[in-house]
Amino acid sequence: MTAPPAISLTGLGKAFGEHRVLTDIDLDIARGSVFSLLGPNGAGKTTMVRILATLTDPDTGTARVAGHDVIGEADRVRAAIGVTGQYAALDKVLTGTENLRMVGRLLHLGSAETRRRATELLERFDLTAAANRPVNTYSGGMGRRLDLAMSLMGRPEVVFLDEPTTGLDPRSRRELWSVIRELVTDGVTVFLTTQYLEEADQLADRIAVLHDGRIVADGTPAELKRLTPGGHILFRFGDRADLAAAARATGHPETDPDELTLQIPSDGSVTHLKHLLDEFTELDLTVEQLSVHTPDLDDVFFALTSRPAEPLPAAS
Numbered sequence: 001m002t003a004p005p006a007i008s009l010t011g012l013g014k015a016f017g018e019h020r021v022l023t024d025i026d027l028d029i030a031r032g033s034v035f036s037l038l039g040p041n042g043a044g045k046t047t048m049v050r051i052l053a054t055l056t057d058p059d060t061g062t063a064r065v066a067g068h069d070v071i072g073e074a075d076r077v078r079a080a081i082g083v084t085g086q087y088a089a090l091d092k093v094l095t096g097t098e099n100l101r102m103v104g105r106l107l108h109l110g111s112a113e114t115r116r117r118a119t120e121l122l123e124r125f126d127l128t129a130a131a132n133r134p135v136n137t138y139s140g141g142m143g144r145r146l147d148l149a150m151s152l153m154g155r156p157e158v159v160f161l162d163e164p165t166t167g168l169d170p171r172s173r174r175e176l177w178s179v180i181r182e183l184v185t186d187g188v189t190v191f192l193t194t195q196y197l198e199e200a201d202q203l204a205d206r207i208a209v210l211h212d213g214r215i216v217a218d219g220t221p222a223e224l225k226r227l228t229p230g231g232h233i234l235f236r237f238g239d240r241a242d243l244a245a246a247a248r249a250t251g252h253p254e255t256d257p258d259e260l261t262l263q264i265p266s267d268g269s270v271t272h273l274k275h276l277l278d279e280f281t282e283l284d285l286t287v288e289q290l291s292v293h294t295p296d297l298d299d300v301f302f303a304l305t306s307r308p309a310e311p312l313p314a315a316s
Helices: 045-052 074-080 096-106 111-124 140-151 170-185 197-203 221-226 240-250 270-282 297-305
Strands: 007-016 019-029 034-038 060-065 081-084 158-162 189-193 206-211 214-219 232-237 261-265 287-293
Touching: 007 045, 019 045, 019 214, 034 045, 034 197, 045 060, 045 158, 045 189, 074 081, 081 140, 096 111, 096 140, 111 140, 140 158, 140 170, 170 189, 170 197, 189 197, 197 297, 206 221, 206 297, 214 221, 214 297, 221 297, 232 240, 232 270, 240 261, 240 270, 270 287
Parallel strands: 034 189, 034 206, 081 158, 158 189
Antiparallel strands: 007 019, 007 060, 206 214, 232 261, 232 287
16 A cells, blocks of 8 residues: 655645735655755745644645644644754754753653663764764854754654755755755655755755745656756757758757857757757768756746746646
């Protein structure tokens, strides 16, 4: 039997006064995956996280996390999740060990389990050497790792990461990416919101774009990129005669005679590339070099959020 989703939303809606923040959100997120929610500031990302973390009630629809309803079974949801916000929730006067043990006490883990779990997480997040130092001496990356470790004290099934790498330098960001990948290997489901499109591209199994409170696209990174025009294949030929013949044969006059290149719109698929190469071979044309250019998530994001929210056709 197919395992139930880690997170399931049906018709979810939320408004603050006259301002509707979320409208008819439907989502199912698979267990043991990284799901990334993208959207401009004010799109409703944090509101969705707050609903799923039982911090805010929805106005309409239902939401289930780890199999439990966020309203009717809020205590069970809280026991099954970990949350790391945009700003680290650390007591900077305490040491790393003391921060972790404080969380263990709040979770009623017991003294022995709290000590054991704190030691395990300090080692896992490469913080053992700094365990007895006050957190106000930690670097930004160390603080974010400790914050994430604190959210894992209770062995959550689902972890919400709300812009977890904001303000980190590139090295620290990539270190945290490695930690997130390890979580998924252990079977944890990660719900990630981020402003860094490269981060979503690197980590997410699936991405949804939220705009004006609506999901306007949902799919794998590769599927979303195919929704946006701009992909092409650039061929470089041996001489101008071959370049002109290729342009006539394909009906694409976008050539650069000085560079001997021909640009042909394409989704970047192997099938289309093979078709073009076979056609050039039949014409005895010499292709000296080619490169495939596909839209990146920046292109997708700007295309989807630069106009009123209207869902695109489903990714395939």
